[in-house]
Amino acid sequence: MKTACRKEIMKEYLRDESKQTGISDRILFPETEEDIMRIFKAYPDTPITLQGARTGVTAGCVPNGGIAVNMERMNRILDLTYNEDGGTVTVQPGVLLQSLRRHIAPLGLFFPPDPTETTASLGGMASCNSSGARSFRYGAVRGHILALDIVLVGGTKLHLVRGRKHAEGNQFQFVTTCGRLLKGTLPSIRMPEAKKHTAGYCLRPDMDLIDLFIGSEGTLGVLTSIKLKLIPQKQYTWGGVLFLPDEASALKLVRMLRGEMGNILCLRPEALEFFGADTLTLLRQAQREKTVLTQMEQIREDACCAVYAEYASDNRALMEQAFEQTCQAMEAAGADPYRTWAAINHYHMINSY
């Protein structure tokens, strides 16, 4: 197991995308589950901060003293099974989302959660219950996790399979792989009804206990392997940034695309995301400074906000029909459909603003 104590190496691992910098005595890089168990035995009273790929924006992996345990060397795909209806993959926590995608795409498989930053690790994504644009259709990562291996504080192991172990009311108990019984009471906290909610522990009476660990941000144990559900990859993806004159038009458009004003679309959107006025200001500035989107036309000054919509299908004609229907919805919302950046399969431009 590698240890980093040298100042220049340490510095890099003391921060994440929140840009906060922490402090730590040393950083350890376990390569096996046994390494992690050894760490817990060697440092029984030391605060331990777990790190995935450090793409988090809330400093969850930034150590505040003690030691940091970085999972980047546990980066193997352990098992993959599939057929034409989808499949499952078991990964070590340090596997990056982009590596998983590269591995499964040639097999016609797709892992829907997309927290934008593809260099995030699957361990970090599970620990944050991360979501993203496609959560509109597929929910957060939680719903795509079938099983977890966990090393608990103290070094005992736990294997949890979705659907197998539930709390009884607010009472829960686990038997670790070495036969130790762990019991507890779940705090009674009312979870918000919001569709997209990832703050804090997931706590519900009678809950599936695997969900206690998903989204627990490394506070309950180390995720050492994660079994994920995969679905078949659709052949075509259409993505469009739809520019709008005001927020009222954006709301109307979103309600139409969500089907709240009648069934106007032949396909259900994979993703719907809102870009406010400040985001467009930043984009305009970046375009002027030629740092991003240089091939696209400048965003016009009268565009106030934008909605990103995405469709996917194996039937290209159906997808083009959804694009036409989206243009009609833009018109009905008071926007000009020619004010659209659009791409098919992420690289081939079909229409420009």
Ligand SMILES: Cc1cc2nc3c(=O)[nH]c(=O)nc-3n(C[C@H](O)[C@H](O)[C@H](O)COP(=O)(O)OP(=O)(O)OC[C@H]3O[C@@H](n4cnc5c(N)ncnc54)[C@H](O)[C@@H]3O)c2cc1C
């Ligand atoms: C440009 C950008 C856009 C982003 N957009 C989104 C978005 O749309 N939606 C979204 O949800 N997030 C988004 N993020 C945040 C980030 O990518 C996710 O939170 C990601 O899931 C973190 O993964 P990571 O591997 O970088 O974890 P880290 O940042 O290293 O760690 C995150 C947390 O997980 C814990 N952890 C890591 N590995 C383990 C493990 N094996 N066992 C137990 N605990 C562990 C850490 O202790 C920490 O608390 C974005 C980030 C960037 C930079």
